[in-house]
Amino acid sequence: MKLATLEPKAHLFVCANRRAEGDPLGSGCAERGEAVYGALKREVAARGRVRDTWVARTQCLGLCPQRGCAVAVSPAGRYLLEVEPGDAPAILDALAPSSAAR
Ligand code: FES
Numbered sequence: 788m789k790l791a792t793l794e795p796k797a798h799l800f801v802c803a804n805r806r807a808e809g810d811p812l813g814s815g816c817a818e819r820g821e822a823v824y825g826a827l828k829r830e831v832a833a834r835g836r837v838r839d840t841w842v843a844r845t846q847c848l849g850l851c852p853q854r855g856c857a858v859a860v861s862p863a864g865r866y867l868l869e870v871e872p873g874d875a876p877a878i879l880d881a882l883a884p885s886s887a888a889r
Pocket residue numbers: 802803804814815816817846847848849850851852856857
């Protein structure tokens with residue numbers, strides 16, 4: 788194991804977990820998470836921040852909102868719930884300049 792030589796200033800982990808129909812825990816963020824993932828990727832690209840702000844799909848974050856999806860923000864250590872695609876600009880705005888320099 789070795790340390791990575793490249794790392795982002797901010798890394799957004801978007802839950803797009805899918806559960807089987809009828810799962811007692813619900814369907815998961817699934818399509819809602821895919822939509823948020825796409826919106827965040829487009830917003831990052833539009834702002835020219837692809838080198839320092841990374842967006843990744845992930846599995847269940849253990850928070851399972853009924854609406855939207857869950858997003859983990861690293862290194863801030865924050866979790867966002869009920870995230871919708873239209874929230875992408877605000878999420879990028881909220882990343883402190885020091886944690887996501889342009
Ligand atoms: S299914 Fe998305 S947080 Fe659990």
